[in-house]
Amino acid sequence: MKDAIENEKFDTKMETSDWRYSASIVGIIKFFNYLVERGYEVEANLYKIEDDVITYNSKAITEERYLLFTEYYFENAMHHKVIETILTNDQFTDDQIKLINDKLKANTIMKKVFGDLKFSSENKERILEKIKLNRLLLIKETYRNGDSLYKNFANTNSLFEEPSSICRIENYNIDTGKKSKSISYNWDFKTYKFEDEKEFDFIPFAFSKSYEAFFINNNYSIKQLFHTNNLINDSDNPRSTLFCELKNSADFIDFDVEVIIKNRGDDYFKTLYIRKPAIRIFAEVENYKALKMKYKVNDNYYIDIEKVVTDNILNNIKLDGLIEILLKANSNYSYNIKTLITINTLIYGGDKMDKQMKSAYASAKRVMAEIPENKVDSYKQKLISAITFKDYERFCEILLQLSSYSGVIFDFAYDLFEDFEENKNIAYTFINALNKESNKDNGGKGNE
Template sequence: MKTQLKDSEFNTRIEPYDWRWSATIVGIVKYFKKYNPDGIKITNDYIEFNSENITDEKYLLFVEEHFRDAMHHKKVEELLETTWEDDSKRIEMINSKISKPTDSNTIMISTFKNIKYDGTNNTEILNIIEKNRLELIKQTFKGGRSLYYNFCNENNLLSEAGKTCRLRGYSVDIPKKGKSIAYKRDMSTFTFEDDKLFDFIPFAFSKSRESLFINCSFRIDELIKYNSGLEDFDRTEERGFISARSQVLFRTKMASSFVDFDVEIISKERLQDYFESIYIRNNSIKIFEEIDDTIQKSLAYPCPYKGDYLPIEKIVTDSVLNEVKLDNLIEKLLKEGDKKYLITNLIKINNLIYFKGEDKMTEKQKSAYASAMAVREVLKESPNKIRAYEQKLISAISLKDYEKVQELILHISAYTQVKIGIALDLFEDFEKNKNLAYTFINVLGDKK
């Protein structure tokens, strides 16, 4: 929420009234950190500053620095400042930037119309960039599908408060749909909130395909602290294949500090025209704390499945957040037969979901593992027999025919003379101890 102040050192105060104002605060703090660190007052409950210290020119230069990697003209400048052994490749890349059509590159084409880089006209290219810098930044930012366009109606950039909120999912085409969203089609009943300062919201989110913002608005310093560095997530060349979602949800020290107050994570997918709220509950926090780095890494890569890919990390994190068991995913992968290591880790997480963050079945899981290995040893000369047992067990558990699973385990025990200790647990309460059955089945099959 914004308040205009009088007779004060600063003329504007912002409080984290909802997530939009919280994100605006984070963006503005980053802006002042660059231009005037002493020009902003930060307390536990609000920030204050003078609005005249935010100008369109400074804003656009801030955009250029923050989203440097997405600015085509900055890439051209960098290429012009370097020397390559094969200069033809560099010339090709520069000409591609100033002439190749893309959604966010039309401004480069119009700016450099009929101009080609030949390896000698560096000064000409640099002068054109400098002369048109602010317009290049504005149009690139406005049209970039991962930039302003992802978060706001591109027609509202740097405009004063409009007739509807500028954010995606909040913005409305008033001439076409105005009356349809008003109570009894009376536009006087239509309420909304918009502000030019909402243009700072994109700077609060991570630079990733699924952009995330942590709305822990209990204290302003916490809000700034926990969103610091989010813009660097998902740079795979630096961090490996670790997404912003993983970085946010699996940061156990951060999650632990959320236990005493409510936290929501705002998510914005590039292909969706709206924002989503992800709520972190205490049970979910406990589960994330128990998932170590080794397990986390096993979830990072999309899993090949029937000619497509399963977004394992998203499925798992959504399941943990909503306390939804991973039974269906585990059973689906068991049928594939070549996902043993991943399934092992999914079972560990599933066990935590079953017991709300407490790993109560470690010893029993070891027993299930040992029993399956003992059966494999007895039947090592009969691999087809092992495979047949495995397939029957997978089929039975996928069909929820738990009595059949119990019968098969008893049959395997009698046939191999191996004591399968988990059988009693499965007979007492199969649903509660299902992860023991998953472990036994997973270990019983061919290990790859």
């Protein structure tokens, strides 16, 4: 929610009433901090934060300043900035010359400004002069129409526009000519309630710069909101950073956390609620790096283990299928599977199986010491086949045969006989231990 303030040092107040306002606040703070760093203003003249409210001087927000901040913040997406950086050199490689010429035609506004101009060492100053004269236009049109920039988050026609009767944010924006009646109570558009603010133009700066863009609306306080999203924004892997941050924050986060996701290929935002039980699971995962891998199913399809695991934790979905896929793989994923089993046990509901899982692990190691390796592999494959096809009676039969053949007593087996489904992680632990373990994970390498 946003309100005007009279007779105060600052003229505007905004609260974190929903994620759009929270994201706008994060973007505005980044903008104001940029102004301070560049010497435009001193921080005391720009804004003040109190818990979940920010008061600020809206007069400090101008179109020119906004665009220069945009150029700085999204520098890598600004084609003219790439050209400027290369042109700081005195000599140029063939690859640099090709890149400059590609950038001169990179989008509509670049083509309009530079026309048929091609780079050569003789026209370096001419290109730089064109950039200088058209800088704000180049920034605005590149940003406004960039698939990863403003266009990904809002209606491109709304940039810098005053608030209208329809919210400028993607998925909140509609064609009033076609749908004004259908979205209104009793088909009367006068009953339609809307929220749109010019400050919503700052929302793109709050999300991570990844293809799957994240914004964490942990708006208990603006300082925590800003800190958390700064960590995500600067990360090469925001999904991983997001859940590691939750892991580190679990001790003081005592509420469900809302995460807004904007996939570049979608024209809508997704809302994900991270519940307290999920946060507690993340907090207990010690070997998180064991999840940072992609499993190759075929040449065209890889399973992103980290994404699957985090999604399953968030939605309280068991990891049985993923564990069985890795158990069946020819490569040794013992380290990774061990972590998956630990997480799966937490999803199942706690550590009640811990003692029996330790027993299963120890029994498997005794089996490996008693019988030849080829026999161990044979029994292991039979156990994997039985559990994969959910033939739990067959699994128990094979377990009894292996116990008899190896002479090792399986104390853990009684829980499987009693309720296999609820104690499945004991079975996974036993199977996974029937091999020579690696002390390293297979992160990122798949099974190529």
